[in-house]
Structure formats: C-alpha cells, structure tokens
Amino acid sequence: MSVSLTAIKKLKINKNNSVFIILILILIVSGLYKPEFLRFGNLFGILRQASALGLLTVGQLFVIVGGGVDLSVAATMQVGITIFTYVYNLYGLWGLVIGIILAFAFGILVGVINGIIVTKYNVQPFLTTLFTGSIITGIRMTITGIKPAGTIPEMIRYIGRDKTGMIPNAVIMFILVVVVCYVVLNKSVYGRNLIAVGTNKIAAKFSGINTNSTIIKSYAVCGFLSILASMVLAGYIGFADQWIGAGYEFKCLIAAVIGGNYLGGGRGSIIGVIGGTLIMTIVLNFVILLGLSAPFQHVVAGLALILALLMGIFTRNK
Amino acid sequence: MKKTILWSVIVITSFLMIVMFALSSCKESxxxxxxxxxxxxxxxxxxxxxxxxxxxxxxxxxxxxxxxxxxxxxxxxxxxxxxxxxxxxxxxxxxxxxxxxxxxxxxxxxxxxxxxxxxxxxxxxxxxxxxxxxxxxxxxxxxxxxxxxxxDNYETGKIIATWICEQLGGKGKVVTIMGEPGSGYSEDVLRGVSDALKEFPDIINIGTDYGEYSPVVTKQKVEAFLASYPDLGGVIVDGGMMGMGVIEAFTDAGLELPYLTVDDWNGFHIMAEEIGYSKYVSVPGGxxxxxxxxxxxxxxxxxxxxxxxxxxxPSIMSGDEVRAMIPEGMPESYWALCKIPxxxxxxxxx
CATH class of the missing domain: 3.40.50.2300 (Response regulator)
Incomplete structure (x- = not known):
C-alpha cells in the first residue's frame, strides 16, 4: 500500500500527462450521469474509435519533433486505401498482398517527396505538404472518377472492427505502434537525432547528424502510418470510401498539441499523443451522452479542449 | 547535385501535368x-x-x-x-x-x-x-x-420521421441523423422531422446530430448514442451512406438492427440485400x-x-421497389431514380 502511495506521490503532472486529468474528470462526470458509459464494452468502443486517429497522430508526432508538419496525411490515406482496394478487387488474394505493399510504398513515397522538398529546397513544410496533398487528391479524382473503390477484404475488417477477447484489434494495433514508436523516439539513435534536428538544425548538422536524411525519414514514417490508419478506418466502416479520413490532417495536429507537444520541434511525447487522441474522441462521445443539441456540442467540446490545453500550459514548467 | 534534383522535379511536374491534362481530356472531366x-x-x-x-x-x-x-x-x-x-x-x-x-x-x-x-x-x-x-x-x-x-425537403423530413414512428407503434426511442449542419437541404429536412415528431408524443428523440454524409462520422456518433441508449428502435437518417454507418454501429454492438430511412443510393441497397436487412424505406435523394x-x-x-x-x-419506397428500378450491373454510385436515358x-x- 505504502509502495503504491509512494508511486502516486512520485507522479509528476506535466504538460504531457495533464490531459489525463481532464480525461478522468470527463469519465467521472459521464459515469455519474450515465453509469453504463463506463462499461468495458463502451470504453473499448471509444478506444477503437480513437485508434485510427491515434496512429495518424503518432506519425504526425515524428514530423512535429523534426520541426515540420504534414498536412498531406488525409490525402495520403485516401489514395492509399483506393490503391489497395482497386488492386485487391482486381487480383483477389494476390491483390491483397500486392495492394498492401503498393499502398504502404505509396505512403512512404509521399513522405519521402515531402521530406525532399522541405529539406533540399527549404520550402515551408506547411505549404509543401498542403500542395502535395492537393496534387495527389487531384490525381486520385482524375484517375478514379471518385467512384467507390469497392469492397474491402475480411482481413481489413478484422483489423478495423473485430476483437481479440474483449479488446478491439485496432486498439491492439495502436498499442503496438505506440510501443515501437516510443522506443524509436526515446531510446534509439534515430530518435535522439530527430530531437536534435528539431531543437536546432544547424547545431545538429555540426554535430555530424545527417539532418536532411533524418527529416525525410520522419515524413516517411508519417506516410507509412497514414496508410495504416486508413486501413484501420476502412476496416471500421467496412467500406472503401474515397473521402476516408477527411479532416484528419487537422484533427491529428490538434490531438498532438493537446497532448502537450510543441509544433516548433525538438520535443515529443507519445504519452501526450495518447492523451490528446483519447480526449478528442471521448469529448465527441461525452457531448452526445449529455444529450446536447449540435450547436451546444460544439461549445462544450470546444470548452473541454481549451481546458485540456490550459492544463498543459499551467503545467508546462513542472 | 541540387541542380539535378531541381531539374528532375521540374521534369516530373511537367510530365504529371501533361498526363493529367491528357487524362482529363480523355475522361471528359x-x-x-x-x-x-x-x-x-x-x-x-x-x-x-x-x-x-x-x-x-x-x-x-x-x-x-x-x-x-x-x-x-x-x-x-x-x-x-x-x-x-x-x-x-x-x-x-x-x-x-x-x-x-x-x-x-x-x-x-x-x-x-x-x-x-x-x-x-x-x-x-x-x-x-x-x-x-x-x-x-x-x-x-x-x-x-x-x-x-x-x-420537397421539408415534406421528406415529415414523411421519413412519420414512417419510423408508425413502425414503432408510436412509442419508443429514436435518433435523428442529418447531413451537413447549415445546409438548406439538411435544415429543411430537419424542420420536417421535428414537426412530424410532435405528432407522436410517446416517441422520444434522444438526440439530433449530423453525420456529414460520412459513414465514419455517422458510425462514431451512433455508437455514442448506443452507449447510453441501447434500446433505440429507429434512426431517422437522410442518406444511404450515413445509413451504412448506422447499420455498422448496431451490428458491432450486437444489437437488433433498427428501423431506418435512407435514399435511393445503390450502395446501401446492395449492402442491405447482402446482409438480408429490410426494415427500412427509401426516399429519393433528388x-x-x-x-x-x-x-x-x-x-x-x-x-x-x-x-x-x-x-x-417525396414518395416512400421499399428496398425491393428501389432495387427493381436499378438496371443490372449498375455500380454502387448509381441512384435508382435516374433520368438519364x-x-x-x-x-x-x-
């Protein structure tokens, strides 16, 4: 008992974990108002809803830590799922394998192109990724005529919708990615290089770090995770909607910032990403639970998110 | 090296523009x-x-x-x-x-x-x-x-809400899912829904929300409603794509599928036939x-x-009536009340 109390005392509230206080508050209020909200089934359902956004936000975090931002993630998701579904519907089982490879290769390629333009020509990441997103969306619309890409295979449904025991597979996927990315970002040479580049690019260069390569890799990771997120989301709805993930480019940025991450680069918290993603998702469920009309939902959701941001600011230096 | 990359980017961009122009000409974009x-x-x-x-x-x-x-x-x-x-x-x-x-x-x-x-x-x-x-x-x-x-979007709202209430015998819980907040189309439908619901005092509209014509958004919102109200009997929806999100949310929750209203978008009717679902009616999307x-x-x-x-x-049609209007082999993107010869x-x- 005393050990656990000591552990609690050692827990320091900072800008990355303060968001969990708001989360706990929302859960307490929700549970008091509607006890069934706290059922495991419902909580896992919320976690499943959060998984695709979480994957995307982890990818975005890599870019943010390197001092950039990627606004092409939604467009990458849409093209990725379209490529995958078209190839799968054309070639069946072989198409499943080839489609997955092509989709992930596409995501990485978009990331590499973004990274090259940002690093080699010093174009603002905001503009670069906005325009690459626009270009690939245009190409998708022209080539496909925006027809629904067709049915998705059961394997994708398995990832996005089904469960292992009580836990949705999407959540397991998210946890795995979080663990791997946590290790990469905090324990690997690449992670330390990325933080160094994001903190001070010139100093990092003089330290012998290949800054361009480091940044390009961060965009590639983001592209890869965008494709993974698109598959989880397609599996969630069971349909290859060509507009899948629309608006997620900003949602994942917001989730990252609410989680206490700094858009200027050099710092990044995976724990913060989890908190930011969860609060973005739970707030949606919370306002519906309260039975608020759509306009009031916006007000309450906005207030809850501002509160989470303020918590981060107040605890910044702790 | 930089010059080579720059020229490569210019050449690739030009090539892409030419390809896009050719594609758009061929496809009558x-x-x-x-x-x-x-x-x-x-x-x-x-x-x-x-x-x-x-x-x-x-x-x-x-x-x-x-x-x-x-x-x-x-x-x-x-x-x-x-x-x-x-x-x-x-x-x-x-x-x-x-x-x-x-x-x-x-x-x-x-x-x-x-x-x-x-x-x-x-x-x-x-x-x-x-x-x-x-x-x-x-x-x-x-x-x-x-x-x-x-x-007539107002009448459409009235007719779909009335159908759901009647199927529930004038008593039960429903949720209303409209398209885009602020669009005249959705707001007119919603006004019709609201007026129709006044005629059924024992029907409780748990909430009204917007699915933004997206199955993802709709599924997330319906899941949120189901967390507190698993006994929903009907969902008043203005669109087939959002209807798919509703079906997904209920199926995942392991609940009996509700009464539903959709439109004449073929994608929904294909899916409904595949899963053997028929507790819905269709009102033309227009x-x-x-x-x-x-x-x-x-x-x-x-x-x-x-x-x-x-x-x-507006007129109400069953799923079978809608499917009977759709020529064989039409894709999901087809709409049953098509006026193209x-x-x-x-x-x-x-």
Whole structure:
C-alpha cells in the first residue's frame, strides 16, 4: 500500500500527462450521469474509435519533433486505401498482398517527396505538404472518377472492427505502434537525432547528424502510418470510401498539441499523443451522452479542449 | 547535385501535368478550366454557368451527370458553351467561382448552393445582371432567382420521421441523423422531422446530430448514442451512406438492427440485400432533379414562363421497389431514380 502511495506521490503532472486529468474528470462526470458509459464494452468502443486517429497522430508526432508538419496525411490515406482496394478487387488474394505493399510504398513515397522538398529546397513544410496533398487528391479524382473503390477484404475488417477477447484489434494495433514508436523516439539513435534536428538544425548538422536524411525519414514514417490508419478506418466502416479520413490532417495536429507537444520541434511525447487522441474522441462521445443539441456540442467540446490545453500550459514548467 | 534534383522535379511536374491534362481530356472531366475569355457570338445559342459542390460524393456526382447529359447531349444544339465550376464543398470558393462566372457573359446560372446564406449576395448580383438564376437541390435565403428546383425537403423530413414512428407503434426511442449542419437541404429536412415528431408524443428523440454524409462520422456518433441508449428502435437518417454507418454501429454492438430511412443510393441497397436487412424505406435523394432543372433553364432562355418553385413531392419506397428500378450491373454510385436515358446511362455510371 505504502509502495503504491509512494508511486502516486512520485507522479509528476506535466504538460504531457495533464490531459489525463481532464480525461478522468470527463469519465467521472459521464459515469455519474450515465453509469453504463463506463462499461468495458463502451470504453473499448471509444478506444477503437480513437485508434485510427491515434496512429495518424503518432506519425504526425515524428514530423512535429523534426520541426515540420504534414498536412498531406488525409490525402495520403485516401489514395492509399483506393490503391489497395482497386488492386485487391482486381487480383483477389494476390491483390491483397500486392495492394498492401503498393499502398504502404505509396505512403512512404509521399513522405519521402515531402521530406525532399522541405529539406533540399527549404520550402515551408506547411505549404509543401498542403500542395502535395492537393496534387495527389487531384490525381486520385482524375484517375478514379471518385467512384467507390469497392469492397474491402475480411482481413481489413478484422483489423478495423473485430476483437481479440474483449479488446478491439485496432486498439491492439495502436498499442503496438505506440510501443515501437516510443522506443524509436526515446531510446534509439534515430530518435535522439530527430530531437536534435528539431531543437536546432544547424547545431545538429555540426554535430555530424545527417539532418536532411533524418527529416525525410520522419515524413516517411508519417506516410507509412497514414496508410495504416486508413486501413484501420476502412476496416471500421467496412467500406472503401474515397473521402476516408477527411479532416484528419487537422484533427491529428490538434490531438498532438493537446497532448502537450510543441509544433516548433525538438520535443515529443507519445504519452501526450495518447492523451490528446483519447480526449478528442471521448469529448465527441461525452457531448452526445449529455444529450446536447449540435450547436451546444460544439461549445462544450470546444470548452473541454481549451481546458485540456490550459492544463498543459499551467503545467508546462513542472 | 541540387541542380539535378531541381531539374528532375521540374521534369516530373511537367510530365504529371501533361498526363493529367491528357487524362482529363480523355475522361471528359467534370471541371472545365477556362484559360481564354471568349467573345460571345450572337448565334442564338446559350452560354451557361454551372456552379455546384463538385464530385465530392455520389449524390453530387449524379447531379453533375444529369447536368452533363442535358447540356452535352440532350440540348447540345442549343448550347454554345457551358462553364462547369465545382467548389469541392466550400461555400466561400463557390462565391468566388460564381463571381468569376459572371464575368463570362453567361445567359443563365445553374447553382446548387452549399450554404443558405453565404450565396445570397452573389445570387442577387447575378439576377441584377440579368442572368437567369436557377437554384437546384438546396434552398437559399433570397427570392431573387427565376426558379428553385428541389425535392420537397421539408415534406421528406415529415414523411421519413412519420414512417419510423408508425413502425414503432408510436412509442419508443429514436435518433435523428442529418447531413451537413447549415445546409438548406439538411435544415429543411430537419424542420420536417421535428414537426412530424410532435405528432407522436410517446416517441422520444434522444438526440439530433449530423453525420456529414460520412459513414465514419455517422458510425462514431451512433455508437455514442448506443452507449447510453441501447434500446433505440429507429434512426431517422437522410442518406444511404450515413445509413451504412448506422447499420455498422448496431451490428458491432450486437444489437437488433433498427428501423431506418435512407435514399435511393445503390450502395446501401446492395449492402442491405447482402446482409438480408429490410426494415427500412427509401426516399429519393433528388439528384435526378438536375435534369428537370436543365429543362426549365432551357425553357427560361427560350422565353417561356416557369414556376417560381418546383418541389418534388417525396414518395416512400421499399428496398425491393428501389432495387427493381436499378438496371443490372449498375455500380454502387448509381441512384435508382435516374433520368438519364438507358442508352446513355453507362457512359456516366461506370
């Protein structure tokens, strides 16, 4: 008992974990108002809803830590799922394998192109990724005529919708990615290089770090995770909607910032990403639970998110 | 090295632009980008501006197909030029595009407003410039147009809500899921739903929300409702794609599927048949009315008088009735009440 109390005392509230206080508050209020909200089934359902956004936000975090931002993630998701579904519907089982490879290769390629333009020509990441997103969306619309890409295979449904025991597979996927990315970002040479580049690019260069390569890799990771997120989301709805993930480019940025991450680069918290993603998702469920009309939902959701941001600011230096 | 990369980027970009241009020419893309302002030739033919949402979803695409069929095939001898503008779902872009169209000496403007209020000024400006304005598919808060063609969205709201309430025997819990907040289309449907629900005091509308015509958003919101109200008996939905999100949410929760209202979008009906679901009715989405709007536009330009408002009275159809109207082999993107003749329909719905 005393050990656990000591552990609690050692827990320091900072800008990355303060968001969990708001989360706990929302859960307490929700549970008091509607006890069934706290059922495991419902909580896992919320976690499943959060998984695709979480994957995307982890990818975005890599870019943010390197001092950039990627606004092409939604467009990458849409093209990725379209490529995958078209190839799968054309070639069946072989198409499943080839489609997955092509989709992930596409995501990485978009990331590499973004990274090259940002690093080699010093174009603002905001503009670069906005325009690459626009270009690939245009190409998708022209080539496909925006027809629904067709049915998705059961394997994708398995990832996005089904469960292992009580836990949705999407959540397991998210946890795995979080663990791997946590290790990469905090324990690997690449992670330390990325933080160094994001903190001070010139100093990092003089330290012998290949800054361009480091940044390009961060965009590639983001592209890869965008494709993974698109598959989880397609599996969630069971349909290859060509507009899948629309608006997620900003949602994942917001989730990252609410989680206490700094858009200027050099710092990044995976724990913060989890908190930011969860609060973005739970707030949606919370306002519906309260039975608020759509306009009031916006007000309450906005207030809850501002509160989470303020918590981060107040605890910044702790 | 840098120069090589720079040149590579330039070459690749140029190549992409050429490919895109070739592809768009081959596919008769839905957006025509005009680079030359042409002098209007007074040969009795008409110059028309079309401003709509763009191919952002299957409904908007079907709307475009009917317009393209009307102007490119049905009335091609009467048309000198059609300027198609699509604003990708952004009302502010739509305002700019209409302003741009008004510089092209158009005789008529066919517009599907994305906002009840944002387009008022520019539509009134078009009318002041003696351009015949035809409003299609969504209302706008001005009467300075020649005619307004739409599904009767208010009546649609009433009819779908009434059907759900009747199926539940006038007692039970429902949820209402509309399309886009702020669009005249959705708000008119919602007004009809609200009025119909007043007739059934024992029906509890747990909440009204917007699915943004997205199955993902709809599924997330319905899951949130189901967390607290697993005993929902019906969902009043204005669209098949959102209906798919509802079905997914109930299926995942392991609950009995509710009574549902959708539209005539083929994708939903294919899915419903696959899973053996039939507790729903369909009310036409109204994309086919674009053909009627084009007919009226030609009448107006020929000097004939037309009604100020043409509202299609909604009708309720079962899933089987809708499927019976859909030619075999039609894709998910097809809409059952299509007005494009059979010999041309496959040119559009591929």
């Amino acid at each position: 839905e957006v025509v980008v005009e680079t030359v302002t042409e002098e209007k030739i007074d040969d009795g033919k008409f110059v028309i501006g079309v401003s709509n949402e763009g191919p952002t979803n299957d409904w908007a695409k079907s709307l475009n197909y009917h317009i393209q069929y009307s102007f490119d095939i049905k009335y091609k001898d009467l048309i000198e030029k059609v300027y198609y503008m699509s604003c990708e779902g952004d009302p502010s872009i739509q305002v700019d595009q209409i302003e741009n169209l008004l510089t092209k000496d158009i005789d008529a403007l066919l517009v599907s407003p994305l906002s009840e209020s944002a387009l008022v000024t520019v539509i009134e400006k078009a009318t002041d410039m003696k351009v015949s304005v035809i409003v299609l598919g969504s209302s706008v808060l001005t009467d300075k147009y020649v005619t307004y063609v739409d599904r 994309s086919e009315l674009a053909a009627d709007a084009c007919d009226l536009l030609i009448k107006i330009l020929n000097g004939e008088s037309v009604p100020k408002e043409v509202l299609l009275a 059979a010999e041309h329909v496959k040119e559009y719905y591929k």
